[in-house]
Amino acid sequence: xxxxxxxxxxxxxxxxxxxxxxxxxxxxxxxxxxxxxxxxxxxxxxxxxxxxxxxxxxxxxxxxxxxxxxxxxxxxxxxxxxxxxxxxxxxxxxxxxxxxxxxxxxxxxxxxxxxxxxxxxxxxxxxxxxxxxxxxxxxxxxxxxxxxxxxxxxxxx
Amino acid sequence: xxxxxxxxxxxxxxxxxxxxxxxxxxxxxxxxxxxxxxxxxxxxxxxxxxxxxxxxxxxxxxxxxxxxxxxxxxxxxxxxxxxxxxxxxxxxxxxxxxxxxxxxxxxxxxxxxxxxxxxxxxxxxxxxxxxxxxxxxxxxxxxxxxxxxxxxxxxxx
Numbered sequence: 001x002x003x004x005x006x007x008x009x010x011x012x013x014x015x016x017x018x019x020x021x022x023x024x025x026x027x028x029x030x031x032x033x034x035x036x037x038x039x040x041x042x043x044x045x046x047x048x049x050x051x052x053x054x055x056x057x058x059x060x061x062x063x064x065x066x067x068x069x070x071x072x073x074x075x076x077x078x079x080x081x082x083x084x085x086x087x088x089x090x091x092x093x094x095x096x097x098x099x100x101x102x103x104x105x106x107x108x109x110x111x112x113x114x115x116x117x118x119x120x121x122x123x124x125x126x127x128x129x130x131x132x133x134x135x136x137x138x139x140x141x142x143x144x145x146x147x148x149x150x151x152x153x154x155x156x157x
Numbered sequence: 158x159x160x161x162x163x164x165x166x167x168x169x170x171x172x173x174x175x176x177x178x179x180x181x182x183x184x185x186x187x188x189x190x191x192x193x194x195x196x197x198x199x200x201x202x203x204x205x206x207x208x209x210x211x212x213x214x215x216x217x218x219x220x221x222x223x224x225x226x227x228x229x230x231x232x233x234x235x236x237x238x239x240x241x242x243x244x245x246x247x248x249x250x251x252x253x254x255x256x257x258x259x260x261x262x263x264x265x266x267x268x269x270x271x272x273x274x275x276x277x278x279x280x281x282x283x284x285x286x287x288x289x290x291x292x293x294x295x296x297x298x299x300x301x302x303x304x305x306x307x308x309x310x311x312x313x314x
Binding site for chain 2: 002003006007009010013014017020022023024026043044047048049050055058059062063066067068069070076078079080082083084085086087088089090091092093094095096097098099100101102105106109110112116117119120121130131132133134135136137138140141142143144145147148149151153154155156157
């Protein structure tokens with residue numbers, strides 16, 4: 001059963017490659033033994049740098065199920081999720097995911113995931129750092145936090 | 158100028174709070190001193206767990222500029238990006254971002270970002286781990302990588 005879901009993720013990846021829509025990654029979201037959504041990387045086709053297979057599969061599953069909490073779902077992906085997709089799995093509260101290729105396999109065909117993992121851990125040197133962050137205007141931003149905190153009908157997730 | 162862009166991000170966050178669309182976060186993408194896109198967290202409104210302000214602002218800017226590479230843009234966000242959004246900034250090749258509140262400020266009003274950062278660094282204990290990952294079917298997935306690698310017209314980004 002599990003290997004069938006992985007095969008479905010592989011089929012998604014193949015579809016993407018053949019349609020020249022993005023990179024060789026596919027994913028499906030499964031609930032109660034049924035595939036709820038499937039997607040392949042569509043960065044190139046849609047000009048959306050966030051359109052990784054896992055992000056799209058999560059967005060489609062959430063849209064299908066009409067809720068942002070997917071804690072009763074599983075995700076199958078052809079390659080170990082990048083930090084963006086891994087954090088998306090956390091936010092969606094998906095408790096378990098299955099992956100085929102590793103981030104090292106992905107690095108071998110030219111993808112940056114391993115670098116990003118190191119960058120997020122602060123393990124890259126200054127010369128290697130690609131993104132600079134600057135603190136600015138905290139006071140005004142805290143006022144927005146306060147306004148929200150005081151709302152009686154806020155939704156925390 | 159920079160503080161004006163942060164004010165625009167704050168206005169976005171306020172819009173979201175008042176329309177009850179999500180959480181108190183706003184972001185804008187700026188190119189050549191002009192705002193290209195703005196967004197606020199819309200997780201609750203759109204039932205999309207990935208609909209953070211930064212992700213939406215990046216997607217809109219990329220759509221507006223018709224390219225997935227935003228290396229000539231800057232991002233302003235009312236709060237330090239979560240790992241998902243930080244990795245999205247990397248993927249979009251945005252070289253610099255400005256943020257107001259810190260992840261500690263966000264934790265104080267109930268957001269999990271700091272936990273996610275620790276989880277991505279592997280600094281959470283087993284009991285605390287919320288997402289389990291399982292390796293499965295690497296061989297079939299590697300075949301897809303190979304198929305893609307051998308394509309003469311592949312787009313690497």
